[in-house]
Amino acid sequence: MSSVAGNVAGLSACLLFGLPFMVGKEKKHIFAYHFQMTSMYQYSKTEAIRRMNSLSEAGREFIFIIDYEQQRAYVEEACKVDSRECLFDFGGIGNAESHSSGRAGDVTWKIYPPSFDEYSSSFNIVRNHIMAGNSYLVNLTFRVAVETNLTTREIFTVSNAPYRLWMKDRFVCFSPETFVRIGSDGRMSSYPMKGTIDPTLPDAHNRLMSDMKEAAEHATVVDLIRNDLSMVADRVNVARYRYCERIATNKGAILQTSSEITGMLPAGYPSHIGDIIFSQLPAGSITGAPKQKTCGIISEAETYRRGFYTGVMGRCDGRSLDSAVMIRFVEQDADGRLFYKAGGGITSKSDAESEYKELIQKIYVPFC
Numbered sequence: 400m401s402s403v404a405g406n407v408a409g410l411s412a413c414l415l416f417g418l419p420f421m422v423g424k425e426k427k428h429i430f431a432y433h434f435q436m437t438s439m440y441q442y443s444k445t446e447a448i449r450r451m452n453s454l455s456e457a458g459r460e461f462i463f464i465i466d467y468e469q470q471r472a473y474v475e476e477a478c479k480v481d482s483r484e485c486l487f488d489f490g491g492i493g494n495a496e497s498h499s500s501g502r503a504g505d506v507t508w509k510i511y512p513p514s515f516d517e518y519s520s521s522f523n524i525v526r527n528h529i530m531a532g533n534s535y536l537v538n539l540t541f542r543v544a545v546e547t548n549l550t551t552r553e554i555f556t557v558s559n560a561p562y563r564l565w566m567k568d569r570f571v572c573f574s575p576e577t578f579v580r581i582g583s584d585g586r587m588s589s590y591p592m593k594g595t596i597d598p599t600l601p602d603a604h605n606r607l608m609s610d611m612k613e614a615a616e617h618a619t620v621v622d623l624i625r626n627d628l629s630m631v632a633d634r635v636n637v638a639r640y641r642y643c644e645r646i647a648t649n650k651g652a653i654l655q656t657s658s659e660i661t662g663m664l665p666a667g668y669p670s671h672i673g674d675i676i677f678s679q680l681p682a683g684s685i686t687g688a689p690k691q692k693t694c695g696i697i698s699e700a701e702t703y704r705r706g707f708y709t710g711v712m713g714r715c716d717g718r719s720l721d722s723a724v725m726i727r728f729v730e731q732d733a734d735g736r737l738f739y740k741a742g743g744g745i746t747s748k749s750d751a752e753s754e755y756k757e758l759i760q761k762i763y764v765p766f767c
Contacts, residue, residue, distance in 0.1 A: 438484050439473045444677065447472035451673030451715070458669075458717035462487055464564065464725075465712070467705040469680050477714060486555055486565040489714045490721045495555070495563070506557075510739065510762050511544040515755055517702075522751045524700040529747050536619040536687040537696050539754075540742025542703040542730075543762055551731055559765045562723035564712050570730045573765060574723040575646055575655070578682055578711045579628075581720040585664040587632045587675075589624050591684040593617040593744060594641075594656035595757065604643060607654055612748035617641055619746070621658045623683035623690065631675050632662030646765060653760065669717055676711070682724045685709040687744065706730065708740040727765070 454461045464473040487493040525537045555565035558573035565571045577590040594613035596603050628635045639659040646653050687693035713722025728740045741761040
């Protein structure tokens, strides 16, 4: 954080200090930014790229929040983010002063998923395109009404995820999926997540790893991400392939598989951070392959606009960057109603009933 401290020294309205908090048994630091400024401004794609490039080149720490269609973006210096309007915690760095599990024991959580017939209607549109050879993998998502005694801000507070974001009266996101990381040495890494199973099932780990549909879906996404990274990085390779992680949720644990793909950015990359990030969008793990054609299929099959769901969020200090795909997402509409957005990948090996069950399984909050 040395570059951040240098930047903050020149801002009379910004004070940076660290507060310890607990995640399970591990003690981390959350960095809180006080004396915040005004509400965040929404930028167009061109404006966002230019602003990200400028802030990164100047070594000023900033956060970015980009919608799925890349039409709207927030890009703001971290110390100027108003915590009354936006809370963020990206990999243990943010402006949230506490991390609590105080209400996890008495939470009500009721979901109203689409009927199986409604799901099947969209599923069949996707499957027909796949069988016609228009796509190999399509990430199909839905907007699901939920009822809970938690506010979106309370969901932010009690959720246990490596990437968390709350936007007042708009949405909360608690994502487990890294989009890309960039180290201070210019190493760029991506960690797509594809494939889940209930760990209470007999031999769950082996069943997940040997599932042909899940394996094919994961391989397609890894190949897509490898190609995406190759647009901006050299020496791209798959460092780890299909490793399994256990994620705790309010509905029980799930097992999920991920991979790690890495490459090296050229010298001078900090002045092109905006261009680099936008070149990778939309994220391959939440669209499919081939990406451009699949995005058209998604528009045809889905019954709502994704908005910021499945966009990306993250922070950059001028050389290093950490970001996430905005999955595990609850949106608040103008009337205060809450909607969970979730979905999964469809391939030629998918069947509607299994995919429908997986959709419902993913509608959870990962409590501390």
